Amino acid sequence: MRSPVNGLKAGTIGLGLFVAALLVSGGALLGQPSVELATGLSAATGVDLDETNNHLYFVEWSAGTLKRMVLTPGCEAAVPPTCATTTVATGFSHPQDVAVDAGLGVGYVTTRDDTGTTGALWRVDLGTGTKSLVTFNLEAPHQIALDPGSNTAYVVGFDGGRLWSIDLTTGVKLTVASGLDHPIGLVVDAGANSAYVTEQGAANRLVEFDLTTGAFVREVVAGLTAPFYLEWTDPAETALYLVERDPANQVQRVDLVNSTASPAATGLPFRPSGAVTSFLRGALYVTTNTKLVRVDLAQLPMGEPVFLGVGHVPSTEIDANGYATTASGYFFRVTHAPFGGTLNILGNLNNFKALGATHYRVLVSDGGPFTALDRTWNAYRWNPGTSKYELTAVAPLPGDTRYEIPPEYPSAPQRWYPSFLMMRWPSSTNGLYTFQVELWQQSGSDWNDLTHLLPTGNTMTLRIDNTPPTVDIRDVLRAGTNTVIAPCEIVSTGANLFDFRITAFDTEHHLLSYTLSALWGKNRSAVITSDSYTAGHVDAEGPYQWSGLPNDRVPPGGWSATCNCAHTFRLRAWKRTINGYNHILHRDSHQSITINNTGAVCP
Amino acid sequence: MKRTTTRSFAPRGGWALALLLFLTLAAPAAALHSVFVGVPGHSEEALTWCGPAVGEMVMEGYPSGACNETQADIWAEIVLNRVEGTWDTDPAGLRGAMTSLCPPPGGHWSIFSRTDAADLMYSVAYWMTRNGFPVAAVLSTTAHNTYAAHQEHWVVIKGIVTDADPTTTSSVTLDHVWVTDPSPASFGDPPLERFLSGAAWYAELQPVTKVGSAYSGKYVALIEPPERRGVAKAELPILRGEVLPWERVMELSRRWLDKLEILRELKPFAEMYRAEPKEPILVDPKYGGYYLVPFTLDGKTVRHAMLINAYDGSLLEVGAFAPVRYVGKEEALERAQKLLRVRQPERIDARLTFAPEAGAASRYHPVWRVEIDDRAVAVRQDGAVRFWPRKRDPIQ
Numbered sequence: 001m002r003s004p005v006n007g008l009k010a011g012t013i014g015l016g017l018f019v020a021a022l023l024v025s026g027g028a029l030l031g032q033p034s035v036e037l038a039t040g041l042s043a044a045t046g047v048d049l050d051e052t053n054n055h056l057y058f059v060e061w062s063a064g065t066l067k068r069m070v071l072t073p074g075c076e077a078a079v080p081p082t083c084a085t086t087t088v089a090t091g092f093s094h095p096q097d098v099a100v101d102a103g104l105g106v107g108y109v110t111t112r113d114d115t116g117t118t119g120a121l122w123r124v125d126l127g128t129g130t131k132s133l134v135t136f137n138l139e140a141p142h143q144i145a146l147d148p149g150s151n152t153a154y155v156v157g158f159d160g161g162r163l164w165s166i167d168l169t170t171g172v173k174l175t176v177a178s179g180l181d182h183p184i185g186l187v188v189d190a191g192a193n194s195a196y197v198t199e200q201g202a203a204n205r206l207v208e209f210d211l212t213t214g215a216f217v218r219e220v221v222a223g224l225t226a227p228f229y230l231e232w233t234d235p236a237e238t239a240l241y242l243v244e245r246d247p248a249n250q251v252q253r254v255d256l257v258n259s260t261a262s263p264a265a266t267g268l269p270f271r272p273s274g275a276v277t278s279f280l281r282g283a284l285y286v287t288t289n290t291k292l293v294r295v296d297l298a299q300l301p302m303g304e305p306v307f308l309g310v311g312h313v314p315s316t317e318i319d320a321n322g323y324a325t326t327a328s329g330y331f332f333r334v335t336h337a338p339f340g341g342t343l344n345i346l347g348n349l350n351n352f353k354a355l356g357a358t359h360y361r362v363l364v365s366d367g368g369p370f371t372a373l374d375r376t377w378n379a380y381r382w383n384p385g386t387s388k389y390e391l392t393a394v395a396p397l398p399g400d401t402r403y404e405i406p407p408e409y410p411s412a413p414q415r416w417y418p419s420f421l422m423m424r425w426p427s428s429t430n431g432l433y434t435f436q437v438e439l440w441q442q443s444g445s446d447w448n449d450l451t452h453l454l455p456t457g458n459t460m461t462l463r464i465d466n467t468p469p470t471v472d473i474r475d476v477l478r479a480g481t482n483t484v485i486a487p488c489e490i491v492s493t494g495a496n497l498f499d500f501r502i503t504a505f506d507t508e509h510h511l512l513s514y515t516l517s518a519l520w521g522k523n524r525s526a527v528i529t530s531d532s533y534t535a536g537h538v539d540a541e542g543p544y545q546w547s548g549l550p551n552d553r554v555p556p557g558g559w560s561a562t563c564n565c566a567h568t569f570r571l572r573a574w575k576r577t578i579n580g581y582n583h584i585l586h587r588d589s590h591q592s593i594t595i596n597n598t599g600a601v602c603p
Numbered sequence: 604m605k606r607t608t609t610r611s612f613a614p615r616g617g618w619a620l621a622l623l624l625f626l627t628l629a630a631p632a633a634a635l636h637s638v639f640v641g642v643p644g645h646s647e648e649a650l651t652w653c654g655p656a657v658g659e660m661v662m663e664g665y666p667s668g669a670c671n672e673t674q675a676d677i678w679a680e681i682v683l684n685r686v687e688g689t690w691d692t693d694p695a696g697l698r699g700a701m702t703s704l705c706p707p708p709g710g711h712w713s714i715f716s717r718t719d720a721a722d723l724m725y726s727v728a729y730w731m732t733r734n735g736f737p738v739a740a741v742l743s744t745t746a747h748n749t750y751a752a753h754q755e756h757w758v759v760i761k762g763i764v765t766d767a768d769p770t771t772t773s774s775v776t777l778d779h780v781w782v783t784d785p786s787p788a789s790f791g792d793p794p795l796e797r798f799l800s801g802a803a804w805y806a807e808l809q810p811v812t813k814v815g816s817a818y819s820g821k822y823v824a825l826i827e828p829p830e831r832r833g834v835a836k837a838e839l840p841i842l843r844g845e846v847l848p849w850e851r852v853m854e855l856s857r858r859w860l861d862k863l864e865i866l867r868e869l870k871p872f873a874e875m876y877r878a879e880p881k882e883p884i885l886v887d888p889k890y891g892g893y894y895l896v897p898f899t900l901d902g903k904t905v906r907h908a909m910l911i912n913a914y915d916g917s918l919l920e921v922g923a924f925a926p927v928r929y930v931g932k933e934e935a936l937e938r939a940q941k942l943l944r945v946r947q948p949e950r951i952d953a954r955l956t957f958a959p960e961a962g963a964a965s966r967y968h969p970v971w972r973v974e975i976d977d978r979a980v981a982v983r984q985d986g987a988v989r990f991w992p993r994k995r996d997p998i999q
Contacts, residue, residue: 116793133791135648137673164675170750171649171790173675 034268034293037081037285038069044287045273046097046143046229048107050126051280057088057107057126058274058287059095066090066098066109066124069292071281076294089129092122097229097274099144099153100126108134108153108168110141121155121166135171138164143229143274145188145195154211156183156197163195163209177214180207185230189237196220196240196256198227206230206242206254206261221254221261229274231284234453236354239303241284243272251275251286253301264300269293279452306437307460308346308420310339311580315460322432322463323544324578334578335533336544338465338510340427341579345460347422347437350410355453357439359402362423365434372401372438377424381408382415389417402440402447427464430508435460465508469573471587473516474551475501476569479558490594497558500528502549502589504573509545512583514573516554520565521602528569529555533576548573561595563602568592635778636769638731639762639869640664644794647785648674650750654681654692655700656785656794657739657757661825662705664737664761670705680704689813690755694823697739697757701825707736710828716821720808723822724777725833727760728769730826737761740782740824743809747959748786754813759783760824762798762869765835773833777801781869788964789985792925795965796871798863799920801837803910842891844914849894852883852916856896856909859918871923874900875907884929885913886955886969893919895967897929904928908967922967930984935971938988939980948975953982960992 042063049056056069066089075083094112096119101107107124109131114120120136121144134153139160146153153166154176163177163186181201188195188211195209205222209215225248233239233253240254241264249272253264271289277297278285284295307315312332313324324337345362352360363370374396380389396403406416413419427433436459439450451458476485479497504514513532519525531537537546561567568590575585642664647656655674658681662670677700681692684699694714701712717723727738738760747756762781769775782804784795799807811818847855857880866872878898886893892913897905904926910919930938935953940946953973957963961981963970971982972991979991 114791117791120791136791137648162675167649170651170753172651172678173649175675175679 034265034286034295035076035081036269036291037076037083037294038085038292039290041287041290041292043289044292045095046099046110047274047276047285047287047292048098048100049276049278049285050100050102051278052102055100055126056083056276056285056292057098057100058292059092059098059109061094061096061112064090064092064095066092066095066107066129068126071278073281076281076283081294087129088126089124089131091131096142097144099146101146101148103148108144108146110138110144110155112140118159119157121153121171123168133171134168135166135173138173142184143186145186147188147192150192152192154186154188154195156180156186158182158184158200163197163214165211175214176211177209177216184228185242187230187232187240190235196230198224198230198242200227206240208256218259220256220259224252224261228272231275231277233277233303234279235356236304236351238351238354241275241277243275243286245273246271249288251284251295253303255303262301265295304351305348306351306454306458307435308348309580310343310345310460310462311578313337313578313580318460318462320461321544322461332581334576334583335538336510337576337578337583338463338508339579340464340466340577341584342424342426343462344418344421344580345423345425345435346418346420349405349420349422350413352437352439353405353410355439355450356441357405357450358442359397359404359440359447360422361396361402361438361440362425363436363438364425365436366429366431370434370436373423373425374401375424375426377421379421380417381406382412382417394421402438427462427466430465430467431463433462433464435462465510465575465577466585467506467508467575468585468587469506469511469548469575470503471505471514471571471573472503472589473500473569473571473591474503476591476593477501477553485593487591488593490596492596494597496560496595496598498560499553499558500555500569501551501553502571503551504548504571505550506547506573506575508575509541509547510576511546511548512574512576514548514571516569516571518559518561518567518569520561520567521563524565524602526562528559561598563600564596564598565602566592566594635764636732636767636775637762637764637779637865638728638735639781639865640666640731640735640737642737642759642761642783644783644796644871645674645785646787646792646794647790649678650748650790651691651753652678653747653753653757653785654678654690654697654755657759658692658697658700658704660759660761660783660785661737661739662701664759665705665707666735668705668708672704677701677704687813687816687818689816691753692755692757693816694741694818694825698825701739707827710734710736712825712827713829714823715826716811716818716823718810718821719834720805720810720822721777721834721836722832723824724763724780724804724835725769725773725775726826727824728763728765728775728777728835729833730828731760731763732768732770734827736827738824738826740808741811741818741822742782742784742807744812745809745959748790748964749962755811756784756786758785764865769833769835775833775835777804777835777837779863780804784965786964787925788927788968789925795967796923797920798866798869798872798922800840800918801835802840802917803919805837806840840912840917840919841914843889846885846888846892846913847894847916849883849885852894852896852911852913853880855911855916856880856883859909859911863918863921866921872907872921874923875921878907880909881905883911884955884969886957886966888913888954891957893966895969897927910966920966922965924965924967927968927984930971930982930986932971935973935982938982938986939971939973939975942980942988942990943975943978945975951975962987962989 043061047058054071069085093114096110109122117136119138119141121134139157141155155164161180166173181199185198203222204224206220208217226245228243231241242252251265252261254261269288269291282297309315376395381392408415441448477499515530516528540546570590577585655677658677680700681696685696687693698712742756764779766776881897883894883896894911896909898907955969973980
């Protein structure tokens with residue numbers, strides 16, 4: 001059995017750069033077009049990227065060639081794109097994949113049909129194109145996963161069902177795992193602990209193997225359509241891009257934590273094979289039968305969150321206008337809530353670490369330039385020696401605004417209370433604030449900016465409103481008249497019927513509720529009138545807006561006391577402003593009179 | 604020619620010549636006894652895998668119960684059974700691998716180690732005659748390919764010619780040995796097929812030199828089954844003297860080919876009888892010199908060659924290998940000058956030499972040593988050019 005004729009692998013140039021430069025392919029990528037960087041290819045299969053030199057390498061199965069495309073922002077943005085392609089090496093017998101070791105200036109190519117062998121692994125000098133054989137009889141080798149640190153290549157053999165580990169100096173190959181059902185695609189995690197393999201067998205699935213023991217670990221997803229090559233979505237290695245050939249012609253995003261697959265780029269040109277991600281360019285490059293296309297990473301579904309949330313509010317429950325709305329049934333239920341007070345901003349410190357960061361920086365903008373936050377706070381950190389959480393100061397590096405990601409992340413976040421607390425920000429002036437994160441990797445005295453590894457989702461916007469509501473019981477009146485009952489007055493005559501002129505008003509239009517109550521005797525009370533930001537008031541004065549009562553007479557028809565006693569009337573109004581854990585802004589007003597004309601004695 | 608016994612079997616997936624011949628050849632001096640075993644050729648799949656490749660060939664060459672095992676699987680078993688860590692494939696490892704993966708029907712593999720090569724080769728001849736199994740032998744324990752750290756060289760003995768039936772006498776003369784070397788000139792090429800005179804074989808067969816090895820100072824082979832003492836002698840080759848003119852060697856090459864009629868029946872060499880010898884190439888004329896006589900069908904590429912002693916015209920060996928286009932002296936000079944960027948040297952000369960340290964993959968692939976003024980360059984037969992390696996300080 002032979003695999004289908006065809007077999008891809010991995011920036012942040014301004015996204016707008018490419019928007020105007022789309023030579024649109026036949027299909028759409030979740031509604032977004034792909035850009036054809038090259039056409040007329042001869043069964044392009046494997047692809048890899050040398051980010052250092054801006055070189056994209058790919059092999060053509062039918063032509064037996066290894067080609068190099070020089071990527072520049074200009075050539076990718078041109079209409080049509082003008083990225084130059086040259087042939088690096090020729091004469092391969094049905095090449096399947098290429099993997100580049102940019103440090104050594106060499107590429108490795110798997111070939112299918114070298115005479116007298118069952119397929120081979122070749123080393124290619126990327127400068128001269130000189131080929132040398134590493135090993136052969138690999139049983140129809142397909143995707144290559146390089147581990148330059150250990151001078152090892154991992155390869156899967158479609159016909160023999162083996163996962164090979166190959167010493168790149170001697171060519172010694174070891175069987176890591178066997179019995180795979182026509183394996184095609186392969187990636188290996190950074191620690192060389194796990195391998196993920198696509199199988200074009202009965203189950204058409206993605207499986208995981210333990211690279212140390214060779215043991216089958218699990219089936220990640222099954223029921224795929226002609227699954228082909230694999231690529232990590234990002235260095236955190238919690239998800240994969242999986243290329244599916246015809247008739248699907250798409251790239252799936254496979255979440256390795258939840259074992260789920262969902263389309264990421266659909267409607268690709270016929271017979272895609274490989275994919276490679278470039279964070280520097282914000283692109284996913286995909287080889288297809290006759291084309292090499294570019295997909296904008298910003299158009300693809302987000303993997304891991306950057307901002308986890310604010311207090312109890314998940315980041316994805318905060319909309320683009322900075323208001324929080326949580327779902328019915330959640331213990332902290334809010335609707336159209338702005339933020340205020342001091343905010344606990346939680347970040348995905350685990351993922352930052354997984355992306356290679358050692359430090360982070362949080363920046364904020366009120367519409368102007370982003371500025372780095374420089375705050376200090378206290379949190380609890382578990383002390384294994386005392387078996388207690390102990391108060392610990394958190395501060396940026398001296399003279400810097402970068403914060404170290406504590407060593408407890410990612411393995412033991414529970415040792416911090418609260419966990420994942422990335423910044424405590426005391427909000428102040430009302431307005432719309434946008435937050436971003438920078439990721440940094442410290443290497444000696446050098447700093448490497450890894451922020452580009454966060455291609456999407458690296459912003460959170462919060463609406464800040466710290467203005468308290470205006471609350472006042474302006475007058476207590478005899479019902480239906482303009483006769484004001486002065487505070488502390490004893491009402492002994494006339495009707496036992498009263499009106500109230502009140503103000504429960506928010507100039508920022510973020511009123512949550514108000515309640516006018518009467519209190520008398522011993523623990524006796526009654527609600528005279530109340531209202532809140534529910535169905536009748538949501539968006540009442542425009543999006544997110546309800547201001548309450550500026551100066552209104554309540555309740556309709558008046559209110560009567562039940563017995564003779566001193567009464568206190570209290571008006572309380574809340575705003576929707578939250579600090580992530582509670583509503584934080586309210587104001588009270590009260591007024592007392594004695595009502596002595598009810599004809600009844602209080603119990 | 605008197606054929607005493609002939610049996611044949613079909614190795615799986617091997618070449619068409621599927622034979623095990625027990626025969627006696629007509630020869631000028633005496634009747635010869637020979638054994639040839641059908642063994643498909645395999646090249647090493649890694650630069651340290653001559654051992655697994657030999658194991659693969661041997662197991663495919665069993666007279667019955669042959670097995671097809673991958674070199675990767677054989678390697679895994681070798682590692683499990685290895686006793687001496689200074690080898691990639693030590694004798695115990697290879698024996699254990701063959702025993703566990705494909706035990707010889709009714710027999711077993713034994714490690715033969717002898718301080719006397721003739722003693723060892725007698726056992727090879729005896730048991731190949733008796734049981735018809737190919738033999739795994741350690742040719743030497745020096746580097747033999749581009750990976751210098753690998754320092755043992757396993758080959759398969761699949762044919763042997765003696766002056767008498769070794770099962771009837773304890774002393775025979777070793778006339779020829781047919782070996783397959785899984786380490787060709789260029790990695791990935793077909794294996795090197797060599798048909799050597801007894802003298803040439805003994806000149807090349809070396810005892811183990813690995814420090815601390817139990818086999819140090821001994822010649823080693825894996826033979827099926829128990830040890831048998833005796834000797835298989837051969838004259839030592841003449842290593843210096845007056846060099847024969849090439850015209851004489853040309854004539855001798857044709858005569859030797861006619862004399863080695865048995866080669867017609869051995870597929871790797873049968874094509875030689877349709878090919879034409881080209882002008883002999885003299886290698887190392889001052890010491891250990893030999894003529895390399897290329898045989899070609901198209902006048903350009905060479906797939907076969909005969910090596911003839913440069914001093915007495917005796918046949919050293921016949922070889923079959925991946926196609927080669929031999930680099931001439933003028934081309935070697937040109938390539939060397941290009942590397943050194945010297946247009947008008949004061950002194951320039953080139954000579955062919957068998958120098959493994961400079962990239963000579965076999966005697967069939969000697970290198971040009973080009974000396975330009977005070978510098979030396981090696982030009983290989985595949986056209987690669989590099990500076991001649993410096994001799995290492997002994998302390999290193």
